Amino acid sequence: MTLLHDTSRIVPAPADRLVCRNCGAQFPLGPQHACHDCFGPLEVGYDRDALASVTRAQIESGPASIWRYAGLLPAGQDPATRVTLDPGMTPLVRADRLAAELGMRALWVKDDSANPTHSFKDRVVSVALSAARALGFARVACASTGNLANSVAAHAARAGLPSLVLVPADLEPSKIVTTAVYGGALVAVDGSYDEVNRLCSELLESDGFEDTAFVNINVRPYYAEGSKTLGYEVAEQLGWRLPAQVVVPMASGSLLTKVDKAFRELASIGLVEDTPYAVFGAQSAGCNPISAAFAAGTDVVRPVRPTGIAKSLNIGNPADGPYALDVVRRSSGAIADVTDEEIRDGIALLARTTGIFAETAGGVTVAVLRKLLAAGALDPAAETVILNTGEGLKTVDAVSGRAVPTHTIAPSLRAAEQAGLC
Ligand SMILES: *Cc1c(COP(=O)(O)O)cnc(C)c1O
Numbered sequence: 001m002t003l004l005h006d007t008s009r010i011v012p013a014p015a016d017r018l019v020c021r022n023c024g025a026q027f028p029l030g031p032q033h034a035c036h037d038c039f040g041p042l043e044v045g046y047d048r049d050a051l052a053s054v055t056r057a058q059i060e061s062g063p064a065s066i067w068r069y070a071g072l073l074p075a076g077q078d079p080a081t082r083v084t085l086d087p088g089m090t091p092l093v094r095a096d097r098l099a100a101e102l103g104m105r106a107l108w109v110k111d112d113s114a115n116p117t118h119s120f121k122d123r124v125v126s127v128a129l130s131a132a133r134a135l136g137f138a139r140v141a142c143a144s145t146g147n148l149a150n151s152v153a154a155h156a157a158r159a160g161l162p163s164l165v166l167v168p169a170d171l172e173p174s175k176i177v178t179t180a181v182y183g184g185a186l187v188a189v190d191g192s193y194d195e196v197n198r199l200c201s202e203l204l205e206s207d208g209f210e211d212t213a214f215v216n217i218n219v220r221p222y223y224a225e226g227s228k229t230l231g232y233e234v235a236e237q238l239g240w241r242l243p244a245q246v247v248v249p250m251a252s253g254s255l256l257t258k259v260d261k262a263f264r265e266l267a268s269i270g271l272v273e274d275t276p277y278a279v280f281g282a283q284s285a286g287c288n289p290i291s292a293a294f295a296a297g298t299d300v301v302r303p304v305r306p307t308g309i310a311k312s313l314n315i316g317n318p319a320d321g322p323y324a325l326d327v328v329r330r331s332s333g334a335i336a337d338v339t340d341e342e343i344r345d346g347i348a349l350l351a352r353t354t355g356i357f358a359e360t361a362g363g364v365t366v367a368v369l370r371k372l373l374a375a376g377a378l379d380p381a382a383e384t385v386i387l388n389t390g391e392g393l394k395t396v397d398a399v400s401g402r403a404v405p406t407h408t409i410a411p412s413l414r415a416a417e418q419a420g421l422c
């Protein structure tokens with residue numbers, strides 16, 4: 001007799017409710033994303049005892065993927081039910097040469113370009129689609145600024161699910177290719193991401209979409225929880241402790257809030273010591289609604305029309321903006337935004353000092369790190385982790401004009417000599 005799967009690997013499911021982030025109303029777990037009372041966004045809530053039963057040893061003996069934290073996630077406790085490419089456990093790279101250039105004492109790059117579709121989005125999609133399958137959805141979909149499109153299409157292909165991906169038509173050509181290659185429906189929309197997102201919300205209300213899980217809309221509470229695994233991994237890879245400072249790129253602001261949630265959870269269940277940490281947010285000047293609100297000292301995030309090369313972060317009306325501001329202010333962090341030229345410099349600096357080629361979002365993060373250090377908002381002596389959330393090969397055009405051969409010569413020793421190579 002053969003077992004269909006190894007049931008000994010199933011851990012208890014700790015999620016037990018949805019909680020309104022606005023008014024605190026509670027609802028049963030289900031395919032719901034807005035509060036029935038105030039229309040506020042919902043977040044997954046957990047049974048504290050179930051979370052507290054998770055041990056370091058359990059996690060360390062788990063798989064080398066986000067699923068080692070299944071006991072802290074809202075889906076995928078049974079490996080047989082997962083819809084996943086098994087992302088996670090990406091390298092935490094000690095960046096001494098970058099630190100030296102910036103005058104810092106201890107700096108790490110958490111390199112999420114190492115995920116299966118080369119961005120951190122594989123984390124959120126694995127959790128969202130595993131939840132979607134458990135909730136009975138038959139088709140998966142998303143509105144995307146690029147990386148989510150890649151990840152949803154690839155996950156759907158692996159699981160044999162139909163997919164529907166909608167993106168702004170002016171996306172980087174390479175992100176169109178790296179989505180379309182997986183098959184599935186890919187719709188280029190003549191409009192901004194915010195318009196694509198609104199269209200998806202309207203589709204959801206139409207006939208024929210009852211069985212469709214839009215990962216960042218109707219199953220968003222589950223989707224967002226996947227980002228916690230980035231925070232868990234940083235803590236585990238540092239030897240089960242929290243960094244003093246963390247710098248996070250922001251589009252909707254969700255990732256930033258979930259890194260904070262992960263750190264708080266680990267401290268509250270005793271897996272790390274409850275040491276203080278500051279959370280810093282990074283945006284581009286071309287799309288800076290959260291940064292502008294931070295600078296203005298308000299918690300009202302005014303939508304903008306995005307421009308600039310950091311397209312993966314180009315959400316002009318960020319759903320989690322107010323919550324991200326709250327995390328940053330509560331933790332005594334800061335937020336800044338940087339120009340396209342500073343982003344290109346950031347990509348080059350990271351590549352030159354660490355061997356990591358980041359996409360434009362990574363350039364934003366490095367450039368904001370530099371800017372906040374210069375402004376005295378970030379402590380150069382404190383242990384700092386920055387998140388590289390995507391792969392440079394997906395946005396080569398951003399630097400192709402300046403990343404060129406240093407010499408071009410004829411195939412002769414004489415030409416090599418003339419070029420000063422010998
Ligand atoms: C989506 C994305 C982010 C940020 O996402 P949030 O919406 O803020 O959670 C950061 N970096 C990259 C490369 C992304 O694709």
Ligand SMILES: [Zn+2]
Pocket residue numbers: 020021022023024025035036037038039040
């Ligand atoms: Zn509410």
